[in-house]
Amino acid sequence: MNDRAQTLDRSVRDRAGATRVAPASGLRASSRRSRIRSSQWAAWAFLAPLVIYLLAFYAYPMYRNLDLSLRNYTVYSFVHGGAPFTGFANYTAVFHDPTFATALVNTLLFTFVSLAFQFALGMALAVFFAQNFRLSSTLRALFLVPWLLPLIVSASTWAWMLDSGSGVVNYFLHFLGLSPVNWLTSPHWSLVSVIIANIWIGIPFNLVLLYSGIQAIPATLYEAAALDGVNWWQRFWRITFPLLRPVSAVTLMLGLVYTLKVFDIIWIMTRGGPVDSSTTFATWSYQLGFGNLLPEFGPGAAVGNLLVVMALIAGLIYIRLQRRQHA
Amino acid sequence: MSTTTSARRRLAAAAALLLVAGAATACSTSTNSGSSSAASGTYTVWDPYPQFDNSSAWVQLLDKCGTSAGVSIKRTAYDTTQLTSKELLAAQQGVSPDVLIVDNPVVSTLASAGVLTTTAQTNLSTTAIELNLLGAGELNGQTYGVPIGANTLALYYNKNILTAAGVNPTSITNWATLTAALAKVKAIGKSGITFSAIGTEEGSFQFEPWFWGAGANLTSLDSSQAQAALGLWTGWVKDGYAPNSVLGDTQPDNWQTFAAGDTAFSENGTWELSAAQKGTFPFGIINIPAENGGAAPTPTGGEFVTIPVQSDTARYATTEKLVSCLTDAQNAYSTDTTLSYVGATSAVQSQQAQTVPALDPWITAVHTAKGRTSDNLGTKYPKISQALWTAIQASLTGQASASSALSTAQSSAQSALG
Numbered sequence: 001m002n003d004r005a006q007t008l009d010r011s012v013r014d015r016a017g018a019t020r021v022a023p024a025s026g027l028r029a030s031s032r033r034s035r036i037r038s039s040q041w042a043a044w045a046f047l048a049p050l051v052i053y054l055l056a057f058y059a060y061p062m063y064r065n066l067d068l069s070l071r072n073y074t075v076y077s078f079v080h081g082g083a084p085f086t087g088f089a090n091y092t093a094v095f096h097d098p099t100f101a102t103a104l105v106n107t108l109l110f111t112f113v114s115l116a117f118q119f120a121l122g123m124a125l126a127v128f129f130a131q132n133f134r135l136s137s138t139l140r141a142l143f144l145v146p147w148l149l150p151l152i153v154s155a156s157t158w159a160w161m162l163d164s165g166s167g168v169v170n171y172f173l174h175f176l177g178l179s180p181v182n183w184l185t186s187p188h189w190s191l192v193s194v195i196i197a198n199i200w201i202g203i204p205f206n207l208v209l210l211y212s213g214i215q216a217i218p219a220t221l222y223e224a225a226a227l228d229g230v231n232w233w234q235r236f237w238r239i240t241f242p243l244l245r246p247v248s249a250v251t252l253m254l255g256l257v258y259t260l261k262v263f264d265i266i267w268i269m270t271r272g273g274p275v276d277s278s279t280t281f282a283t284w285s286y287q288l289g290f291g292n293l294l295p296e297f298g299p300g301a302a303v304g305n306l307l308v309v310m311a312l313i314a315g316l317i318y319i320r321l322q323r324r325q326h327a
Numbered sequence: 328m329s330t331t332t333s334a335r336r337r338l339a340a341a342a343a344l345l346l347v348a349g350a351a352t353a354c355s356t357s358t359n360s361g362s363s364s365a366a367s368g369t370y371t372v373w374d375p376y377p378q379f380d381n382s383s384a385w386v387q388l389l390d391k392c393g394t395s396a397g398v399s400i401k402r403t404a405y406d407t408t409q410l411t412s413k414e415l416l417a418a419q420q421g422v423s424p425d426v427l428i429v430d431n432p433v434v435s436t437l438a439s440a441g442v443l444t445t446t447a448q449t450n451l452s453t454t455a456i457e458l459n460l461l462g463a464g465e466l467n468g469q470t471y472g473v474p475i476g477a478n479t480l481a482l483y484y485n486k487n488i489l490t491a492a493g494v495n496p497t498s499i500t501n502w503a504t505l506t507a508a509l510a511k512v513k514a515i516g517k518s519g520i521t522f523s524a525i526g527t528e529e530g531s532f533q534f535e536p537w538f539w540g541a542g543a544n545l546t547s548l549d550s551s552q553a554q555a556a557l558g559l560w561t562g563w564v565k566d567g568y569a570p571n572s573v574l575g576d577t578q579p580d581n582w583q584t585f586a587a588g589d590t591a592f593s594e595n596g597t598w599e600l601s602a603a604q605k606g607t608f609p610f611g612i613i614n615i616p617a618e619n620g621g622a623a624p625t626p627t628g629g630e631f632v633t634i635p636v637q638s639d640t641a642r643y644a645t646t647e648k649l650v651s652c653l654t655d656a657q658n659a660y661s662t663d664t665t666l667s668y669v670g671a672t673s674a675v676q677s678q679q680a681q682t683v684p685a686l687d688p689w690i691t692a693v694h695t696a697k698g699r700t701s702d703n704l705g706t707k708y709p710k711i712s713q714a715l716w717t718a719i720q721a722s723l724t725g726q727a728s729a730s731s732a733l734s735t736a737q738s739s740a741q742s743a744l745g
Contacts, residue, residue, distance in 0.1 A: 163572055182571045185572060274721075275720045290408075
């Protein structure tokens with residue numbers, strides 16, 4: 001439909017072009033040309049705010065970050081300019097840093113474990129709330145609280161609850177007769193702790209998107225299925241889940257991009273420690289650029305760019321999948 | 328009809344362009360006004376004291392000094408952790424403030440960035456300042472500012488707990504007697520000591536009294552003295568004299584634990600003195616002991632007043648008047664009292680010793696204190712410090728022994744310094 005309209009439009013324009021070369025209407029053609037040019041100007045003027053916005057707030061910072069990562073910046077050359085171009089030296093340094101492997105593994109673990117749990121729990125809650133029982137909307141609203149709280153509040157609260165000495169979680173474990181766990185200060189548990197907090201924060205996002213997806217599934221399908229005598233599992237696995245696939249893909253994609261760059265929760269709860277045990281690329285990049293008395297802008301920017309590349313790859317995979325779905 | 332629409336479009340385009348141009352000029356004028364305000368007599372001051380609002384004594388002092396120098400003051404307060412990057416960016420854009428008050432270990436970083444003037448350039452007098460305090464602001468034989476006051480670390484103790492445990496605080500003179508006191512405290516079911524072993528500069532700052540108190544040197548992190556100091560902390564955590572949460576505690580966190588009333592000692596600074604006086608239990612202060620007796624050298628804390636480089640060098644004369652006013656004996660005394668700092672000059676210190684007897688142990692501690700970036704470590708210090716706090720965390724979590732954690736630290740510090 002759309003394609004046909006375009007070809008029609010093109011043929012009309014071609015015909016107009018044909019009249020333009022006709023010698024009799026030379027004067028009119030030139031006035032039309034100027035009108036076309038002025039309308040083009042207007043089009044650019046309307047585009048300008050967006051283009052300027054994109055250049056100023058996306059393209060330029062990206063360029064600066066790339067530039068930072070390709071030069072050997074000291075604090076002196078950061079202020080006075082003249083940092084020598086060193087190619088990929090910062091990247092090589094980052095790859096050979098003992099923190100690199102830990103940060104990579106932690107970033108992947110943090111992202112995928114968080115996503116898996118957020119999505120599974122969000123889906124379970126969405127299906128649960130889709131039944132529309134009494135108080136379901138109130139309860140659903142309550143589940144949004146983690147999403148509405150400022151991250152500094154929720155992260156500090158988690159840090160407080162998981163404190164090894166005075167935290168309520170260890171108090172509870174003690175109550176159950178279990179020995180206390182050093183949630184935030186043991187290298188074995190720190191990553192687990194920040195993942196738990198991140199899952200809690202991410203559930204509402206998954207719940208909201210999946211719930212609205214479920215609302216869009218026609219009720220007639222469920223009625224027909226009910227007549228065929230399906231059980232609840234088949235109802236979910238054969239109707240809800242397949243029909244939610246596009247919404248699920250968007251949810252997971254957005255969640256992935258968001259989770260890759262999570263910084264606040266980790267920094268507030270553990271500062272990436274103890275000894276890098278909960279460091280991800282996001283906290284490592286901050287640590288290099290701002291977390292020390294002497295900033296290392298080059299390597300910090302390089303780590304930041306690695307994050308951008310990871311998000312980009314995820315985005316490309318998503319577009320590829322979507323195209324295959326539409327084909 | 329069509330001509331009116333195209334005219335309207337042209338108008339819209341013109342309006343849009345105007346808007347953009349307007350925005351661009353707005354930006355450029357606002358940056359200009361920052362540096363060209365010399366003539367109008369407005370001097371900018373950046374400080375790391377966001378806790379002080381316009382009605383505070385500090386801001387009133389700034390205004391008073393401005394008035395006596397014949398200029399008006401525009402003051403902005405930042406969080407201390409943000410101030411370094413803010414100043415580096417401002418210097419890059421040529422809009423540094425006239426007066427910058429920064430944490431002392433940052434001075435050498437900013438100086439090596441070519442952002443600060445030397446005291447010789449601006450004729451700022453440093454003669455009254457105690458030399459060990461001035462050390463943090465020195466790099467390659469030049470001084471880049473004057474301390475507004477100093478603070479350092481000592482041990483606060485809870486008198487009730489020590490009495491109950493039968494510990495006499497005057498008997499604590501070295502590490503062995505301190506550890507014995509902690510054992511007695513643990514025996515009555517209380518917590519021994521809290522400090523901050525967090526994986527940031529704060530962790531290194533808190534460790535340095537023990538590190539230097541063992542006779543270790545920051546240029547060799549893996550010495551046997553350094554191992555003894557780290558072994559002391561590790562032993563305390565392992566034996567339950569210190570809670571495991573020290574690994575994540577900042578200094579305010581560590582203070583909160585102590586203020587709750589179940590911990591005998593807290594390694595903390597002068598700035599908690601007023602909180603301690605308002606507390607629910609009687610407290611005392613002892614100097615941090617060195618391994619074999621005597622007071623250990625502690626790292627100096629506190630801010631330096633610096634004068635960032637300006638393109639208009641004529642401003643320095645007025646700026647120098649401002650800084651001299653802020654740091655003169657009477658004004659420094661009142662500022663240090665509000666900040667709960669020890670004065671940087673002997674004049675201020677003797678005045679404080681008379682009016683605030685509680686500051687006495689701190690004045691002693693400040694005399695034996697040394698700058699973290701002193702000994703011309705300068706910008707090497709941040710790298711060394713990062714290696715050091717990593718080693719502290721590795722050892723306290725049991726990931727590595729004190730000796731292997733420190734030898735890793737030494738090699739990573741060496742490779743970072745090239």
